[in-house]
Amino acid sequence: MVQDIRIQKTFEALFALEDIREIFREALPTGLDETEDREFMKKVSELKEIISELESGKGNVKVSRLAGNLPIRDKEESFINIQPIQAAGRLTVEARKALIAYGDGYSTCDSCKKPFRLDKITKPGIADFHTELAEFLNMDEARVVPGARRGFQAVASSLVEKGDIAIVSALSHYTEFLSVENAGGIVKEVPLNENNVITAEATAEKIEAVIRETGKVPKIVMMDHFDYLFANEHEIKEIAKVSHQYDIPLLYNGAYTVGVMPVDGKALGADFVVGSGHKSMASVAPSGVLATTEEWAPVVFRTTQMKGDLTARKFGIKEVEMLGCTLMGGTLFSMMASFPAVQERVKHWDEEVNKSNYLVDKILSISGSRVLSEYPRKHALTKIDTTDSFDTVAKTHPKRGYYLHDELSKRGITGVFPGATKAWKLSTYGLSWPKVRYLADSFAEIAEKYGLEVRENGE
Numbered sequence: 372m373v374q375d376i377r378i379q380k381t382f383e384a385l386f387a388l389e390d391i392r393e394i395f396r397e398a399l400p401t402g403l404d405e406t407e408d409r410e411f412m413k414k415v416s417e418l419k420e421i422i423s424e425l426e427s428g429k430g431n432v433k434v435s436r437l438a439g440n441l442p443i444r445d446k447e448e449s450f451i452n453i454q455p456i457q458a459a460g461r462l463t464v465e466a467r468k469a470l471i472a473y474g475d476g477y478s479t480c481d482s483c484k485k486p487f488r489l490d491k492i493t494k495p496g497i498a499d500f501h502t503e504l505a506e507f508l509n510m511d512e513a514r515v516v517p518g519a520r521r522g523f524q525a526v527a528s529s530l531v532e533k534g535d536i537a538i539v540s541a542l543s544h545y546t547e548f549l550s551v552e553n554a555g556g557i558v559k560e561v562p563l564n565e566n567n568v569i570t571a572e573a574t575a576e577k578i579e580a581v582i583r584e585t586g587k588v589p590k591i592v593m594m595d596h597f598d599y600l601f602a603n604e605h606e607i608k609e610i611a612k613v614s615h616q617y618d619i620p621l622l623y624n625g626a627y628t629v630g631v632m633p634v635d636g637k638a639l640g641a642d643f644v645v646g647s648g649h650k651s652m653a654s655v656a657p658s659g660v661l662a663t664t665e666e667w668a669p670v671v672f673r674t675t676q677m678k679g680d681l682t683a684r685k686f687g688i689k690e691v692e693m694l695g696c697t698l699m700g701g702t703l704f705s706m707m708a709s710f711p712a713v714q715e716r717v718k719h720w721d722e723e724v725n726k727s728n729y730l731v732d733k734i735l736s737i738s739g740s741r742v743l744s745e746y747p748r749k750h751a752l753t754k755i756d757t758t759d760s761f762d763t764v765a766k767t768h769p770k771r772g773y774y775l776h777d778e779l780s781k782r783g784i785t786g787v788f789p790g791a792t793k794a795w796k797l798s799t800y801g802l803s804w805p806k807v808r809y810l811a812d813s814f815a816e817i818a819e820k821y822g823l824e825v826r827e828n829g830e
């Protein structure tokens with residue numbers, strides 16, 4: 372795959388503009404002096420040259436690394452990226468612009484006034500954004516957090532004390548384990564059924580067993596709506612109901628749902644809804660959301676009660692679990708800039724699922740391929756098993772398992788783990804139909820090239 376030089380030149384033009392911007396940052400507010408003016412003119416003419424190379428599609432690579440060691444990342448420009456954790460975290464163009472404008476450290480804090488808390492800032496509309504986030508999830512209160520994991524941590528740290536039990540799924544994410552461990556608690560896992568799904572019945576049985584064996588009622592049930600391994604849908608609504616029968620609050624882990632599909636916290640019966648900004652809300656990392664109900668807000672968003680023994684200082688309405696303020700710059704503004712697009716895109720989840728099924732069907736038409744996730748797919752992420760298709764080629768190929776990665780790279784496809792030909796994951800999230808068809812055709816083409824049988828399945 373030949374990388375289009377115009378992509379390279381686009382980066383160079385962006386960098387050249389930043390160099391120009393830097394001149395203004397260095398200058399006195401009264402304007403550029405003579406030297407700066409000369410520098411400015413020089414940089415502008417360099418930019419013009421880059422623009423003309425951009426136009427003609429000719430030229431050499433002038434910038435290959437930033438600060439001597441950071442290569443330019445052109446994965447999203449030069450490739451179709453099917454890496455599942457990256458698909459829905461790709462920034463919108465508005466988020467990228469926001470990052471340019473608000474990348475400086477504490478850029479949220481320009482107009483921070485008493486009572487000095489991030490979610491109270493009205494200029495720009497950070498307070499409104501918090502209100503809208505809560506509405507978006509149909510919950511009462513929301514805070515932005517540095518990743519879904521920090522949402523779990525805030526909840527676990529508020530509800531779980533030493534030796535307390537948290538119920539999680541046998542497919543729970545490691546960060547759920549760690550958040551409980553961090554609070555001094557113990558996880559107990561609900562087993563999967565034969566279809567790799569967590570049922571409400573299994574959850575009830577686990578809660579019963581824990582109560583029987585330990586004499587303790589679990590403090591929280593943390594459950595993934597779609598898990599990270601198969602992206603199977605678990606019985607989240609029914610699990611919430613079961614949890615409530617034991618008076619246990621439910622944390623809805625929406626790392627793979629909030630920001631890609633509609634999530635109605637109240638309808639699901641969630642006491643806490645956690646989402647990941649960088650995984651599913653087209654935002655800069657680390658970002659995420661923790662939303663809760665009126666009932667639980669005073670617990671998880673409790674304010675500081677501490678008083679300094681010497682100075683008698685108190686810090687008013689700062690929230691303990693948030694450590695005061697959370698996303699103070701480009702992370703938050705990228706979330707805010709992407710939010711209108713995110714609100715819109717969740718309405719088109721069905722179409723994303725259609726794309727997912729289209730590609731999976733094509734892969735299944737390659738003889739020997741299997742899908743390990745539930746099928747038909749209800750999510751854009753899928754785990755497939757190509758042990759009896761692509762991996763049979765790896766056995767004799769001089770490059771072994773790496774051949775598939777190479778063949779995909781040649782076709783401008785990235786995001787498959789190098790060497791993986793057995794069980795691996797992919798996501799079609801956010802890809803246009805032409806890209807999805809291109810992907811499907813590429814897999815079929817590679818299969819045919821290596822003599823694997825590709826069935827015509829009514830396409």
Ligand SMILES: *Cc1c(COP(=O)(O)O)cnc(C)c1O
Nearest residue numbers: 518519520544595599626647659
């Ligand atoms: C990715 C993921 C997380 C962690 O999200 P962060 O925002 O990176 O903390 C948690 N749970 C599940 C199910 C995930 O897939």
